[in-house]
Amino acid sequence: MSLAGLDPSGGAGLLADIKTFEAQRTYGLGVCTALTVQTDQQFLSVDWLPAARIIAQAEPLLKKFMPAYCKIGIVADVPTLLEVLEALHTLRPGIRIVLDPVLKASAGFSFHEDGQAIAWKAVLPYLYLLTPNYNEVLALNKLPPDADGQAAARALSRHCAVLLKGGHRPDRKGWDTLYWTDGESDLLPGDQFVSAKHGSGCVLSAAITAQLALGYSLPDACVNGKAYTENFLGSHSSLLGYHLL
DSSP states (O other): OEEEEEOTTSSSHHHHHHHHHHHTTOOOOEEEEEEEEEOSSOEEEEEEOOHHHHHHHHHHHHHHHOOSEEEEOOOSOHHHHHHHHHHHHHHSTTOEEEEOOOOBOTTSOBOSOHHHHHHGGGGGGGOSEEOOOHHHHHHHTTOOTTSOHHHHHHHHTTTSEEEEOOTTOSSSTTOOEEEETTEEEEOOOOOTTSOOOTTHHHHHHHHHHHHHHTTOOHHHHHHHHHHHHHHHHTSOSSSOOOOOO
8 A cells, every 4th residue: 555645747656656566566555645736847836635534545445455565655744644654553453664754855845844854753663664865864863964874774773674775875876775673785786877767766665565565575675676666767768757567
């Protein structure tokens, strides 16, 4: 299941998640958290859905289909996210949550103030996997831009597994690192010659969620999800891509 914003361009958010799930040969259930006005290049505005409306959408799906994994994208604020997470765990005990902590859209729109970003730490105990990039992992630890992102990820991994994405990594660009209870492992570097894509972070976290639902271990799901995302990035020269096996 995906809880995410509705991007009319289909490049990010709920539509991208569902397309990713289907391409991974899993069936995607979708819950809308926000209505956005955007294209692949511009983010113009957002109307947030309150926790009650998000939970109302999710409840019948959780009761009928009992999904084991759920990916979450943008939400209005930390109180909304916490209320939704508590409801998910109550309605579907044992559900594993993959959270893509989207603090800023690829088009530059900031979803949360710095204080909100820091407060996201409160949600970590509810998560199975967090997938921040370097900028996000530093913000979540209230650290300056030149701080050590790997140390910041290790600090967060005391609460849940953390996949630190390497797109903004200063030393080894493109290398992702998974921090989890069994240690840490570097994943394959990204292809530096593929086109940038709107919504690539959404696609990666959704692909990992689908791989977990298919029964792969967390490290293998991350490797497979990254490989799928690389194919997506190389599928077209524009900011939008195709979801193909």
